[in-house]
Amino acid sequence: MSLDFNNYELLWPTELFVAEGERILRVTGRAWEEQAKWLLTEAFAGTTAVADFEESPDHNDDPFASTGVWGSSPAGARVDWFTELVNRASELRHAAAPRPYWPQRRGSGLSSDDRTTRDARQDFARLIGDLARDGYLVEVFGEYCVDDHDDLPDASELIERRLGIPGLWPLAPETWDEDTFYGLIEVFHDLVSRPRKRWFHSYSNCGWHHSEFHNGPARILYRGKVNELLREAGIEHELAAEGEDLGRLVAVTDDARSALVHQALNDSAPDITARVRHAIALFRGRDTTVESKRSAIVTLAGILEERRALLKDKLGKDEGALFEIANRYDLRHRKADQRGDYDEAFLDWIFWWYLGTVELTNRLIASRTAG
Secondary structure, eight states, X not given: OOOOGGGOEEOSOHHHXXXXXXXXXXXXXXXXXXXXXXXXXXXXXXXHHHHHHHHXXXXXXXXXXXXXXXXXXXXXHHHHHHHHHHHTGGGOEEOOOOOOOHHHHHTOSOOHHHHHTSOHHHHHHHHHHHHHHTTTTHHHHOOOOTTOOSOOOOHHHHHHHHHSOSOOOSOOGGGOOHHHHHHHHHHHHHHOOEEEEXXXXXXXXXEEEEEXXXXXXXXXXXXXXXXXXXXXXXXXXXXXXXSTTTTSEEEOOOHHHHHHHHHHHHHSOHHHHHHHHHHHHHHHBTTOOHHHHHHHHHHHHHHHHHTHHHHHHHHGGGGHHHHHHHHHBTTSSOOTTSBOOXXXXXXXXXXXXXHHHHHHHHHHHHHHHHO
């Protein structure tokens, strides 16, 4: 079988689609088909992928199959189709904004600058509306049903418990100040949860009901969509994907520094991991201050002090230069004779230098252990 991917546009991160697809392929019995259709509905633009899946013949007609999607008879083309799609997901195109139409090309339509500066609050409210429609808030907010709708929790109260601000549901983006907007971005990161199953309740046209929730895939998807929204709006913050500040807004950095943060968070030894996470969270938070940046640097300096013998062994007498900065400037000991008349940019420089050195020592220790 060979799929034509030209008509498929992936809305999800490739890795997330593959992970959920592989999980579905491990589902026993015939329940996998409904879960596969729901995944295709969510993960792809339009309905083409779902239609192609449904048109693929399935020769596994044994209603008592319980040994996996393969059942007790030949797998059938439908399983083959879905398996190939998952295995070749890296070849799929991602959905993107359409190329400019005639009015934009002629200069008489909405300009790119207008699109960049559009109200991010309205875009965020629409995103939450889409997620709510697809059942991503059902686990915490409940779900209306004509047969049972008396015990739904108060969504506004649930948000107020976390954010301390009343009356935020239903969403009214025109009333938000900046702190409320950013607070809601962080709150909903912790509230979303993807339903892996759904069924249609036809009585009184009640609608779709959702179940089997999992917050991991939902949060990955949420971070991707929110960070894209923030980039398009020119907001230089993003939701952290790892670390002590997971799901909180942090300053955007370039790819190299993002890679350094990832390595430091994941490759540090257990005895320093908590301190590395804390230092990074102190430094990159949206509400970071000069004092929190100093504290982050002091934390990293403490780790390097513990590894001073290793640095001296590898760098010789030059290792002293690392600590001279922290000791002579108004960072660690805070003495009267220390220098304090420097720009805040100095703190950024020394933080990344120290974090890079911590990562260097991680690699030196790993290589010594391996040897």
